[in-house]
Amino acid sequence: MTAETLIEVNDLNFSYGARAILKGIQMSMPRGQVVAIMGGSGSGKTTLLKLIGGTIQPTSGYVKFAGEVVHELNRDALFKLRRKMGMLFQFGALFTDLSVFDNVAFQMREHTNLPESMIRDLVLMKLHAVGLRGAHHLMPNELSGGMARRVALARSIALDPMLIMYDEPFTGLDPISLSVIGNLIRRLTDALGMTSIVVTHDVQESLKIVDYVYFIADGVIAAEGTPKEVRESIAPFVHQFVHGEEDGPVPFHYPAQTYKKDLNLEDNFA
Amino acid sequence: MPNRIVSSIQNIGHRVIESVWRLGVASRFFILVLLKSGTSLRRFNLVIRELYFTGVLSLIIIVVSGLFVGMVLGLQGYETLQKYGSESAVGTLVALSLVRELGPVVAALLFASRAGSAITAEIGLMKATEQLAAMGMMAVDPIARVVAPRFWAGVISMPFLAAIFSVMGVFGGYLVTVVFIGVDEGSFWSQMQSAVDFRFDILNGFIKSCFFGVAVTAIAVFEGYDAPPTAEGVSGATTRTVVTSSLVILGLDFILTAFMFRGVS
Numbered sequence: 090m091t092a093e094t095l096i097e098v099n100d101l102n103f104s105y106g107a108r109a110i111l112k113g114i115q116m117s118m119p120r121g122q123v124v125a126i127m128g129g130s131g132s133g134k135t136t137l138l139k140l141i142g143g144t145i146q147p148t149s150g151y152v153k154f155a156g157e158v159v160h161e162l163n164r165d166a167l168f169k170l171r172r173k174m175g176m177l178f179q180f181g182a183l184f185t186d187l188s189v190f191d192n193v194a195f196q197m198r199e200h201t202n203l204p205e206s207m208i209r210d211l212v213l214m215k216l217h218a219v220g221l222r223g224a225h226h227l228m229p230n231e232l233s234g235g236m237a238r239r240v241a242l243a244r245s246i247a248l249d250p251m252l253i254m255y256d257e258p259f260t261g262l263d264p265i266s267l268s269v270i271g272n273l274i275r276r277l278t279d280a281l282g283m284t285s286i287v288v289t290h291d292v293q294e295s296l297k298i299v300d301y302v303y304f305i306a307d308g309v310i311a312a313e314g315t316p317k318e319v320r321e322s323i324a325p326f327v328h329q330f331v332h333g334e335e336d337g338p339v340p341f342h343y344p345a346q347t348y349k350k351d352l353n354l355e356d357n358f359a
Numbered sequence: 360m361p362n363r364i365v366s367s368i369q370n371i372g373h374r375v376i377e378s379v380w381r382l383g384v385a386s387r388f389f390i391l392v393l394l395k396s397g398t399s400l401r402r403f404n405l406v407i408r409e410l411y412f413t414g415v416l417s418l419i420i421i422v423v424s425g426l427f428v429g430m431v432l433g434l435q436g437y438e439t440l441q442k443y444g445s446e447s448a449v450g451t452l453v454a455l456s457l458v459r460e461l462g463p464v465v466a467a468l469l470f471a472s473r474a475g476s477a478i479t480a481e482i483g484l485m486k487a488t489e490q491l492a493a494m495g496m497m498a499v500d501p502i503a504r505v506v507a508p509r510f511w512a513g514v515i516s517m518p519f520l521a522a523i524f525s526v527m528g529v530f531g532g533y534l535v536t537v538v539f540i541g542v543d544e545g546s547f548w549s550q551m552q553s554a555v556d557f558r559f560d561i562l563n564g565f566i567k568s569c570f571f572g573v574a575v576t577a578i579a580v581f582e583g584y585d586a587p588p589t590a591e592g593v594s595g596a597t598t599r600t601v602v603t604s605s606l607v608i609l610g611l612d613f614i615l616t617a618f619m620f621r622g623v624s
Contacts, residue, residue, distance in 0.1 A: 175496075180489070183490075199497070359573045
């Protein structure tokens with residue numbers, strides 16, 4: 090990777106008490122790319138996003154964003170840094186007491202002194218980019234799941250961030266909404282010169298739009314590569330994940346004592 | 360057997376430590392809310408919006424309950440007082456019971472179940488649907504933007520609601536005793552006027568309702584913010600808000616009364 094690095098993750102470890110979630114993660118994300126982080130449920134993908142956003146502290150190692158080590162910043166500096174980041178939560182996390190318009194305008198009103206007429210124009214432009222200019226007067230409970238996520242996307246690009254993190258953006262969407270969101274992520278990244286990190290387990294949709302993929306399993310990076318390399322990979326884990334096979338390096342069964350023992354067969358018949 | 364005893368003692372200890380710890384967390388949260396109230400004061404329209412939801416929307420239950428409590432007081436008071444031929448003192452009875460005790464206490468209990476539970480449920484659901492986390496990621500502090508305005512709105516509305524409750528109660532008492540039963544109107548009002556003291560009765564009632572307002576709203580916002588982000592978590596927190604605030608209101612009322620009415624004849 091030759092482009093300038095926006096995010097550098099170095100030997101990152103994180104644990105909840107004694108349970109290690111991330112073990113020595115090493116990543117480098119250049120500006121202007123869409124990077125996917127894939128892995129099964131509970132593999133620590135969302136934790137990684139939280140560490141990049143600075144909402145939790147690493148046990149050791151660091152995340153560097155635009156040259157600053159995230160966990161070393163004080164509160165004010167961290168809040169300043171977060172203005173350069175946007176995050177799209179799994180189900181949008183729109184403010185349910187505000188209209189679509191006010192949701193998108195939220196950050197502009199909180200962080201800038203722009204006059205209301207300019208905010209109006211900016212909000213309509215952001216909503217136009219996600220195709221929902223006509224829905225600006227609706228309340229979040231009047232939106233479908235796909236629309237809510239597009240509004241949340243418009244809200245997260247409100248202040249033209251350098252980075253947007255997407256936490257499972259494809260979950261629970263119909264095929265049309267799914268490809269709309271996928272294409273939006275790609276188009277907005279290119280048009281606004283941002284960097285995007287997509288945490289997902291939707292392999293087929295994300296491989297269409299991303300530049301680079303990391304696979305996380307059991308807290309370590311199990312594999313990485315471009316979509317082409319990933320599709321052709323013969324590494325057992327990647328093969329299992331990309332093709333959705335039931336059993337493989339990721340076992341079907343949760344660790345347990347032997348089946349016979351659980352059914353009390355060994356004591357009686359052994 | 361000894362094992363069982365040890366484990367039950369451990370259980371008690373665990374619960375005690377847990378409660379003390381939680382009280383500490385709640386106190387720290389309360390101080391944080393106070394420290395981060397600057398935004399609410401600078402942008403007072405945030406508080407005004409919440410005043411509508413906590414104060415104005417509680418009006419109907421306060422007005423109706425106040426009216427009925429006053430009517431019952433008038434009726435019961437008249438029944439007893441007329442045996443001694445002093446039914447004209449019924450106005451004093453109604454007014455003193457209301458401004459000293461029933462106004463602040465019953466209004467606060469109603470406020471806890473109407474507005475307190477709503478505040479807890481709203482903040483809890485905002486947390487469960489990641490709205491608070493999203494706000495944090497947008498570099499906006501949820502305590503300053505969401506919690507503090509709701510807290511101040513509750514603190515401001517409570518004394519007004521208690522006062523309205525008392526006024527409606529006195530009106531209810533008047534309606535029953537003077538209009539329906541026929542107690543002399545002049546003595547009803549004049550006895551009330553001479554018996555109710557501004558400093559001891561009305562001011563103390565007002566101070567009580569301020570304490571209750573702080574207590575109920577502080578409990579409500581803390582329970583909401585602290586609620587586990589699940590359906591059971593939010594419903595449990597809502598219940599705890601109503602139960603804890605009710606107990607705190609009654610306990611506080613006893614303490615405040617003991618201090619306020621010492622040596623008052």
